[in-house]
Amino acid sequence: MAAGKDTRDQIMRAGEALFSQSGFRGVSMRDIAKAADTQVGSITYHFESKEGLLLSIYRRNCGPMNERRAELLREAERIKDIDQRLEAIVRAWVLPALSSNADLVGGGARFARLRAKMSAEGNEAVRDVIATIFDETSHALIDAIGRCLPALARPTIVWRCHFLLGALYYTLIDPDRINRLSQGEADGNDMKEALEQLVMATVGMLRS
Template sequence: MVSKLPRKETSRKPNMREAILAAAEELFSVNGFNAVSVRDIAQAAGANPGSVTYHFKTKDGLLLEIYQRHCAPMNLRRSELLAAAKRIRDPQDRLEAIVRAYVLPAFSSGSDLAGGGARFTRLRATMSAEGNEVARRIIAQTFDETSHAFIDAICECLPAVPRTEIVWRSHFLLGALYYTLVTPERVSRLSRGDADGSDAGEAIEHLVQATVASFQAPALDRPELARPRPATPPKARANPGPVVPR
């Protein structure tokens, strides 16, 4: 990654810039952007506050750099996996492979290696919830393209399901993914110890299985699929309960 090869791999200069990035990534992903001060980051990285300013100019610049560091490699990884998945003949198997290709890089825990990684995904989740402006811009730019590619690939597996439906369901997938990375301990708690929310392997398998099933469900049989919707509220089959709010 670093352009010019370092003269000797001395331990005395462990690349402060990298340490700051790693510390910031960790702190941001756990506490959010605003709760973490530049001084917190510097301390966690064993650096001087001024050093952060030197390398990244501003706090926003630091966040930006974290994104730019991860986005390209992660999307590349996803594309590779997606391409491999698309080569599978059987639509059923292909669908599962596609979902796996989407989920896997998001969970991979390469410390700071190019595969994306759970920490970065968690950071994205947190920034998304905080409504971070820097993050919002980058996400729409960088991820929508990949998202569309996955949606298209899934659509091909499920010709009966309209694209809009796939969009919704893959949106749910991303939400589930994010939330699992943000609050893994909740799974452990609610399962009374039978599951470990922090176990990436476990989470991936359950998530893939559940998501594939949701994708394969028949589309909403409401005649008003698209935007203009009639006044009749969607009638739940056997639920006499209250009507949709608003």
């Protein structure tokens, strides 16, 4: 049992590392097996397929993150002041995604890169995995914003949350662009500052 668990963990670590570097299409089962020092048959035994492996990686990393989002969202919705509540709702959704390497709630920086690459890839299997993991928390975010801004049509909220997601992924996948365009006056790897800028920009967009 222990040996099987160790093999499963090795495969998941190898898959996460390779997917974060090369995307879903750019990694083969043989690549994963080689990196995990095992056989392709071990991957199919534990996960059935490459898609099954990716889903397991997402579940392991995103379970704590989604739980944290839900916890912060519940706290945010208890705030009476509408302006403060809206800011707290957006922050509740963004904060866990900008977690550092040491913060397992967000899955760490490597998993953040993996998520950004997966979302940009446009693969149908990847889209199914993302929908399975994130649609529930996304609906909760949209609903909470709608209760703060009842005059804003739901399709408009969906569009603006979609833009938030794009900004979040781009922040995660290419922080050095901030350094370059600001000529060194801003640090794209400063996740605390990224959080504040993203929350304020999103709140302004939602209120416009």
